[in-house]
Amino acid sequence: QSVLTQPPSASGTPGQRVAISCSGSSSNIGSNTVNWYQQLPGTAPKLLIHSNNQRPSGVPDRFSGSKSGTSASLAISGLQSEDEADYYCAAWDDSLNGWVFGGGTKLTVL
């Protein structure tokens, strides 16, 4: 059971907008920033969003992040087939003194 809770799956059709949620608590998301990672099949994860809503260089602006209270969300607009991947949220946890990941959300582009 992961400390951060994500839906196991999400789906959308090309061009649609999808959102993936990440729920935590006051000791992690509630007091620290959230990062999002994309893992394409058979590859290492890639940093997609850091500090709740900041995109590293090279990440398309179709990807956006937000945080409110103890929850965070990753939104993908203009969905493309190459977005089919696993997505993970992560945050530092002050109680555990460590990083925690969500269980991951498998995004399917129909």
Added chain:
Amino acid sequence: QVQLVESGGGVVQPGRSLRLSCAASGFTFSDYGMHWVRQAPGKGLEWVAVIWWDGSKEYYTDSVKGRFAISRDNSKHTLYLQMNSLRAEDTALYYCVRDTFGMDVWGQGTTVTVSS
């Protein structure tokens, strides 16, 4: 280019030890904190340990505390993970990861299989 290359994985019996290494290149290794993150077959990501840029602090996930030790040699641009008393549940692909505002650079991983 910025690169992290892990090595040292393999098949090991339960209770034995293994040391992973991660060679960094293309950036000033001593400026960055570093993590180990693992992924069991077919499962999600699990953070294992982090070490500060200067080695002054280390943190571990509960399941490896007292068994694993993260360390670094900044003169050799290398990160290590000493894994003792290995268990079947430690079987995973182990990634070496650079830390900035997030875990921004990942290696390709080295596979550890704990089996009798």
